[in-house]
Amino acid sequence: MITVAEFLGGIFSGSLALLSDAIHNLGDSAAIVMAYVANRISKRGSNRSKTFGYRRAEILASFLNALFLILISVFLMVEAIKRFSNPEPINGSLMLIVAVIGFLANFVSAGLLSKGSKNNLNIKATYLHVLSDALSSVGVIFGALMIQFFKITWVDPVVTMLVSIYIIWESIPLLKDTTNILMQAGPNLDYKTLDCDMRKVDGVVNVHHIHAWLIDENRIMFSAHINVEDRMLSEIEPIYRQLEELLKTKYHVDHVTLQAEVTRGKESPIFTNKIKDV
CATH class of the missing domain: 1.20.1510.10 (Cation efflux protein transmembrane domain)
Known part of the structure; x- marks a missing residue:
């Protein structure tokens, strides 16, 4: 009125x-x-x-x-x-x-x-x-x-x-x-420290092709490729759980998607401009 x-x-x-x-x-x-x-x-x-x-x-x-x-x-x-x-x-x-x-x-x-x-x-x-x-x-x-x-x-x-x-x-x-x-801009995360923290998890050799974006002002989505030693899938799952716990508790990530690899992309940077690698 x-x-x-x-x-x-x-x-x-x-x-x-x-x-x-x-x-x-x-x-x-x-x-x-x-x-x-x-x-x-x-x-x-x-x-x-x-x-x-x-x-x-x-x-x-x-x-x-x-x-x-x-x-x-x-x-x-x-x-x-x-x-x-x-x-x-x-x-x-x-x-x-x-x-x-x-x-x-x-x-x-x-x-x-x-x-x-x-x-x-x-x-x-x-x-x-x-x-x-x-x-x-x-x-x-x-x-x-x-x-x-x-x-x-x-x-x-x-x-x-x-x-x-x-x-x-x-x-x-x-x-x-x-x-x-x-525009799926990345959240304000300390990616250098995040990369170091992920590498400290036992079994993780390298982290690359990181993607992080916001669904809304509060919810962070995160995906990354991790290089690990050649081992059985059942031995990879505990590594996934440790990384998910780290990302959710320290970096407040809501949804984590990780892809394990042995040698593929081992020398790649943590970020990439190649659409095919997204």
Whole structure:
């Protein structure tokens, strides 16, 4: 309701700053709804078409939300630049009333969420979203006061620019992180130490063709080829178990796939650029 009120207030008052704040509120509301829906989807089990399950539904939702916020913010900044050369009349009193209502609603919501945010990451994320909405509303209130009492209309596009820049600043890290996960970027692991730790396991001669990637922001997938002495498969399995325990406890890997070899790839580096060796 607050978002609708700010949209209507922005349209009828002629304030871009109020519209940008409404976009911020809409983006945060959409983020919460999309996160909830994506979380429900992500709990589905794996099947023939999605062998890793639906964990990336949440990542895709976050990516789309961040992209949407950035595009809308850029549009508002372009409109704000146009307002500098072609100013339009603004109803400062209506802008002020709607901005104050928006601030109070967000402030109360943040207060209700603050206690639960200490022990729950999901609530904490929602709390930070609502708190940022309240802070952006402060900027709109300031702009409305300048327009109402000093007739300084250029402050409206200035506030719009500031709020839009703030939204982009918040969204770019999220867009970067989600893009990295969707592109199967490697997690932040100490691969040199990891390689040494794996070689210390009795029976492991060499480690090569390491691949590590993220299914979501928390789950790490890992695969590697290990060179071992020529022995029976039943003697290899205890080595697998030791390596899996090492990777899961020290490096927080969720899923480990290992391929044992005797001489094949023994001189290969731990990483490779050859697609056929993936």
